[in-house]
Amino acid sequence: MEKSAFPFLPETDAFRYGYSVPTVAIDVAYVAGLARLRLSPEEIETFGNQLEQVLAYVKKLEEVDVQDVVLVGEEKGFQNRLRPDRALPELSTNEALENAPQRGSGLFLVPRILE
Amino acid sequence: MTYEAVIGLEVHVQLKTETKLFCGCRNEFGAEPNSHVCPVCLGLPGALPVPNEEAVIKTILTGLMMGSSIRARAKFDRKNYFYPDMPKNYQISQYDQPLCLEGGVNLPVLAFPKDAQKEEQALAGKRVRLVRIHLEEDVGKSFHLENCSGIDFNRAGTPLMEIVTEADLTTPEEAFALLTTIREILRYGKVSDVDMEKGQLRCDVNISVRPVGTEAFGTKREIKNLNSISAVRRALKHEIQTQIHLVSSGGTVVQQTLRWDDARGETIPMRTKEQAHDYRYFPDPDLLPIRTEGRLRTEAERRMPELPETKKGRLCQTYGLSEYQASVLASDPPLAEYFEEAARSTRHPLPLANLVLNDYLALRQEDPGQVPVPAEYLGELADLQSEGTLNSRQTREVLAILIQTPRPPKEIAKERGLTQISDSQVLEAFCREAISANPKSVADFKGGKSAAINALKGFVMKKTRGQANPQRIHELLESLLREP
Known part of the structure; x- marks a missing residue:
């Protein structure tokens, strides 16, 4: 197997020799549709392979023994991270609209939305 | 199907x-x-x-x-x-x-x-x-x-x-x-x-x-x-x-x-x-x-209010209100609170509820900029009405003044000479006068038209400038007309 493009993954034997790397099927065309992305058949093929590889590596997490791992929020002394209901500084309308593709009457203008 | x-x-x-x-x-x-x-x-x-x-x-x-x-x-x-x-x-x-x-x-x-x-x-x-x-x-x-x-x-x-x-x-x-x-x-x-x-x-x-x-x-x-x-x-x-x-x-x-x-x-x-x-x-x-x-x-939990259903039930129980009255009050929590405060200074919570839900609400809507009437005055007003000192028209009159310049309702009634005449002897004299001045109405009544008594009542109310107790006049007229 080739040297990993994901150096943050552990260099275990299983990883190195690739004997238990699972495969994960992914319907790229469908997901691209949800994300409103237009992909060519070649791109679907390329991204499909790449994404499946990524997901296969992530799936390896299932092999980690998490029996003694405490869920976030379940650990002793856990404290909520909340904010009091008090106003903080805001952006000016002008600043907010600086990145807008188009603006008018203080609004972000976008291609017409269908209802 | x-x-x-x-x-x-x-x-x-x-x-x-x-x-x-x-x-x-x-x-x-x-x-x-x-x-x-x-x-x-x-x-x-x-x-x-x-x-x-x-x-x-x-x-x-x-x-x-x-x-x-x-x-x-x-x-x-x-x-x-x-x-x-x-x-x-x-x-x-x-x-x-x-x-x-x-x-x-x-x-x-x-x-x-x-x-x-x-x-x-x-x-x-x-x-x-x-x-x-x-x-x-x-x-x-x-x-x-x-x-x-x-x-x-x-x-x-x-x-x-x-x-x-x-x-x-x-x-x-x-x-x-x-x-x-x-x-x-x-x-x-x-x-x-x-x-x-x-x-x-x-x-x-x-x-x-x-x-x-x-x-x-x-x-x-x-x-x-x-x-x-x-x-x-x-x-x-x-x-x-x-x-x-x-x-x-x-x-x-x-x-x-x-x-x-x-x-x-x-x-x-x-x-x-x-x-x-x-x-x-x-x-x-x-x-x-x-x-x-x-x-x-x-x-x-600290902010948990008394819930609408509970409040309605309690208003009915405590003050003898109808379910409708309780619901109207419960749908307006500040009004319900006001009513309960007023109820502490009256012996007659039910007439008070009528006063609040009919007259007070109507006057409040006509004049939203008015000063708030201390709740105990409304309670006292309910007593004056229920105990026969004021009739309902006079009560509304006092309430209208109360909303302009809040003062004890007794004072207002006294100043305006607004007391209801409930004294039977005084009222009887007016009733007898009504009977002798309206022979046609008397004949109609005796002929079976019970509504004819209203003309006689109107006569007495006019003579007393609206200060007579209408309930008492009705009773008096009826018994006088039944006299042989």
């Missing part, structure tokens, strides 16, 4: 907070477009959300008021979809671990539309079960212009609570009653002002029909974004008729998302989001879970 409808509601409520759900921008309706925005609610890269504890407390309080179970651990998830009113391309919501689960709401008769209050469905006292109550962020507001759409993100990220019911409803009137009841509870808890004009309550409804007596659900259709309680009733009525007509003529209902055009009274299929039902929820890695036990829950 007869059909019945199966209806479930998703009720969205804007919470009353100073700031948005995940950032410190102001939660204000009607401000200049895009004037309450920051990197968090604009979805700029690197900005991190921090939940507003007030919104969490208000959601827990709502759960407590509706008998839900408050989950010890709740979390936020990302609901992914692509629409310009949501700049992050996902909405932060709660998927599998909402703050509140289950619960329910009872439907009182008077929550039903007026024209349905005598029907069996209103008298049934139905309980509608809830599935869940969760907290999410609202989306921006879009304006549809000729060639493009304009987006205002002031509303984006403001706290929105969603109450999901079981499909326990069967009629448009029940849906109406449920929303009326929910609105009242939320106002009691000061969770939201539930101002319909400002879109603070919006509702999605799911409807299907099936032959009466069958268990299986028909195919459901959803009507989105109804923004008034009466529109929900109208839209449901229309949709139920449409579906029944379709099914009974051999057709099938196709699953669809609809929009309601209230002006034209028809539903229109929505064209977008055909595929968007695959929201690909996943836990939001930017947000920690929330533990509700401890301070959050204690604070919600």
Whole structure:
């Protein structure tokens, strides 16, 4: 197997020799549709392979023994991270609209939305 | 074959907070477009959300008021979809671990539309079960212009609570009653002002029909974004008729998302989001879970109000009010409080309730800028009326003065010479005068026209400049006329 493009993954034997790397099927065309992305058949093929590889590596997490791992929020002394209901500084309308593709009457203008 | 409808509601409520759900921008309706925005609610890269504890407390309080179970651990998830009113391309919501689960709401008769209050469905006292109550962020507001759409993100990220019911409803009137009841509870808890004009309550409804007596659900259709309680009733009525007509003529209902055009009274299929039902929820890695036990829950419990149903029951019990009177008072908590304060200084709470609900409310509406009348004066006024010192016309006269310049009602009555004549000897003299001056009315009465007595009463009232006790005159006249 080739040297990993994901150096943050552990260099275990299983990883190195690739004997238990699972495969994960992914319907790229469908997901691209949800994300409103237009992909060519070649791109679907390329991204499909790449994404499946990524997901296969992530799936390896299932092999980690998490029996003694405490869920976030379940650990002793856990404290909520909340904010009091008090106003903080805001952006000016002008600043907010600086990145807008188009603006008018203080609004972000976008291609017409269908209802 | 007869059909019945199966209806479930998703009720969205804007919470009353100073700031948005995940950032410190102001939660204000009607401000200049895009004037309450920051990197968090604009979805700029690197900005991190921090939940507003007030919104969490208000959601827990709502759960407590509706008998839900408050989950010890709740979390936020990302609901992914692509629409310009949501700049992050996902909405932060709660998927599998909402703050509140289950619960329910009872439907009182008077929550039903007026024209349905005598029907069996209103008298049934139905309980509608809830599935869940969760907290999410609202989306921006879009304006549809000729060639493009304009987006205002002031509303984006403001706290929105969603109450999901079981499909326990069967009629448009029940849906109406449920929303009326929910609105009242939320106002009691000061969770939201539930101002319909400002879109603070919006509702999605799911409807299907099936032959009466069958268990299986028909195919459901959803009507989105109804923004008034009466529109929900109208839209449901229309949709139920449409579906029944379709099914009974051999057709099938196709699953669809609809929009309601209230002006034209028809539903229109929505064209977008055909595929968007695959929201690909996943836990939001930017947000920690929330533990509700401890301070959050204690604070919600501390704010728990006396609920409308309990209040109505207590008003009936304590003061002998009718259910209608109790409901009117309970629907206006400040007025109910005022009534109870006034009731402490009267021996006659029932006439006081009439005074408050009829005369006081009418005068208050005519002159909204008036000074508040100390509650004990109203209590005393109820005593003066009930104990025969003032008749109802004089009572209203004193009340009108009381509202202008609050003083003890006894003083006002004395100054104006407004005391009711209840002394039988004095009244008898006036009655005898009336009888001798109106021989025709006397003859009519004796001839069987009992209404003729009113002319005689009018004579006495005129002579006494309205100060006679009408009840006493009536009795006196009757007995004098029956004398041989």
